[in-house]
Amino acid sequence: AQTVTQSQPEMSVQEAETVTLSCTYDTSESNYYLFWYKQPPSRQMILVIRQEAYKQQNATENRFSVNFQKAAKSFSLKISDSQLGDTAMYFCAFSKNYQLIWGAGTKLIIKP
C-alpha cells in the first residue's frame, strides 16, 4: 500500500524563524508528483508547492522550498522567514493514478 507519513503532529516557532516540516512516503513507482498543501483557519486548502519526481532540482516558491530525497522517499518543506500568516495545518500528498494520498497533517503555529 502506498502511504504518506507526517511524523510531527504539531510544531511551533517564533516569527521570522525557519521551520522544516517532515514527510515520508512509500511507493514502488518511479514517476509521480508530490505536493504540500496549506489549510489555514479559514479551512481553504491551498497548494503551496509541487515537485515532480523525475526532476532532481528541488522546487521553490518564494519563502517555501522542499528537500526532495527520492531514494530516501523523503519530501520535507522548509519555510523561511516565517510569518504569522503561515499558521495553518500543512498536508503532504502523493499523486497516484490521478488521486492524492494524504498525510495526516502537521499543525504549524507561528508565534509573535
Add this chain to the structure above:
Amino acid sequence: DAGITQSPRYKITETGRQVTLMCHQTWSHSYMFWYRQDLGHGLRLIYYSAAADITDKGEVPDGYVVSRSKTENFPLTLESATRSQTSVYFCASSEAAYEQYFGPGTRLTVT
C-alpha cells in the same frame, strides 16, 4: 468568477433526510473529487470522477451517491443522512495527474 465553488457552505439537517451538496468548476478539468475531513482522519476520498458519466468509489463511499452529467458539475448526495456523516466536505478538481484545486468546503451537521 473562475474557480471551484461549493454550495451550501453550511448545512444542518436531520437524521434520515436526503441532502445534496453541489460542486461547480469553471476550468473544464477532467477530474473531480469529493473528500470528507474529520478530526483525526485528515482527508478521505469519497468518490471521484475522471470525466462526465464516469465515476468511481474512493476510500469511504458508503452512504453517498454521486453523478456527473456535465463536466463542470459533480453533486454529492447523502441518501439518508446519519450522524456519522457530520463532517466538512471538500470538492476538488484537477487535470491529469497534477495538483488538485479545492473548493471552500461545506460544513454539514446531521442532528
